[in-house]
């Protein structure tokens with residue numbers, strides 16, 4: 136992956152094929168203009184005065200220096216209105232510049248800090264650059280010829296040590312996001328539950344972590360009726376992956392528990408889905424991929440926190456051995472569930488994973504991520520994840536972080552009334568609550584398996600991959616997005632700061 140470096144800006148000395156300079160809309164002055172060769176800065180001034188380039192968000196123009204100065208070309212990059220500029224704008228603009236540079240066939244370039252220097256800016260610029268360069272071409276025999284950008288330098292107006300370490304951490308986080316994208320994008324024929332488990336095992340080897348993979352017979356013996364029921368329709372048997380990272384100075388410190396839905400393909404089962412866009416249900420494993428990636432990021436940064444990741448993985452298929460509508464399933468925590476739709480399988484496997492995780496590692500908080508409901512997409516669209524939780528403080532922290540990371544999240548309420556919709560005639564609860572408030576009744580279902588531990592559920596059905604309604608951004612691509620990795624890693628980084636290491 137491309138490496139991003141940070142250096143103190145010395146524009147008159149910086150040898151580079153391309154220098155990117157951000158310009159706010161309507162502003163005539165560019166930073167460091169005095170350090171540029173006078174003919175170059177006059178040429179830039181004229182471009183701005185003639186309104187050939189106005190600095191509108193995402194626009195760009197290339198100015199050649201014709202040997203006058205250490206940089207071969209300068210790209211002016213529109214940052215939009217100064218008062219509207221955020222970390223997310225910086226991420227998008229850095230991504231734009233990077234893609235343009237690649238189109239120009241450049242292997243290495245420098246980019247001036249866009250606005251006032253702080254850690255958030257350097258982090259966002261680094262993320263924009265590295266996320267934008269992702270591509271998934273594993274299955275292309277004939278690869279598209281693209282220039283490989285090897286190095287990018289962010290030039291800042293202060294000493295770089297502290298900011299270099301911010302960029303290094305951002306590099307590690309993006310490597311994890313790209314790891315989540317890589318697994319999320321795998322086709323279902325190459326990524327059955329056993330394959331996800333083998334990825335978790337290699338991760339554990341690479342970073343010296345504990346891992347346990349439970350197979351179908353163990354799951355049966357342990358009473359994980361939900362995972363077993365959903366998994367039994369497929370020839371690819373279910374797995375429960377448990378990955379543990381211990382980084383806190385006190386190994387006994389209560390961990391965060393992260394649970395991610397990994398349905399490697401969701402046909403709906405006996406309640407089979409319509410054929411249209413069914414291929415997209417290979418992305419039904421993205422919650423689990425996110426959890427694996429978060430742990431990878433945390434381990435690669437050696438964060439001083441404890442985290443347990445649990446990924447229940449199944450393939451939801453129709454067959455002679457499938458679970459059926461009408462079945463009543465005994466779950467890990469003893470509750471009985473009446474299955475009224477086999478397509479509501481995500482909650483069945485998450486329920487067991489949540490109850491098992493809480494019982495075995497007494498976490499201080501639990502967060503689950505899942506492509507759980509089409510209803511979440513109906514409610515909030517394809518650019519915002521739905522958040523439902525039992526702990527206001529944790530929800531608020533996540534919401535605030537998501538504003539910074541650009542991984543948009545919005546809270547839906549979990550009032551008592553929603554629980555009525557999942558009461559069952561024959562069992563304790565049923566696995567569907569009807570069309571009204573479908574994203575919330577799914578969360579109400581899960582709440583039966585988390586007792587009183589602070590818990591937040593993130594429904595990433597709309598955001599886990601680029602789909603109908605997705606707003607295209609310079610740093611996102613067709614396929615899996617890795618949504619959630621950055622925000623949750625930031626949450627864990629905040630926690631690390633609060634606790635003495």
Ligand code: BES
Pocket residue numbers: 401403419476478479480481506507508509510512566567568573596597
């Ligand atoms: N994996 C789907 C949810 C989904 C649908 C995610 C579309 C992304 C896009 C989930 O397993 C599912 O099928 N849920 C059902 C629940 C219903 C039967 C209560 C749904 O949303 O229709």
Ligand code: ZN
Pocket residue numbers: 401403477478479480481
């Ligand atoms: Zn389903």
Ligand code: ZN
Pocket residue numbers: 398401419478480481506507
């Ligand atoms: Zn599903």
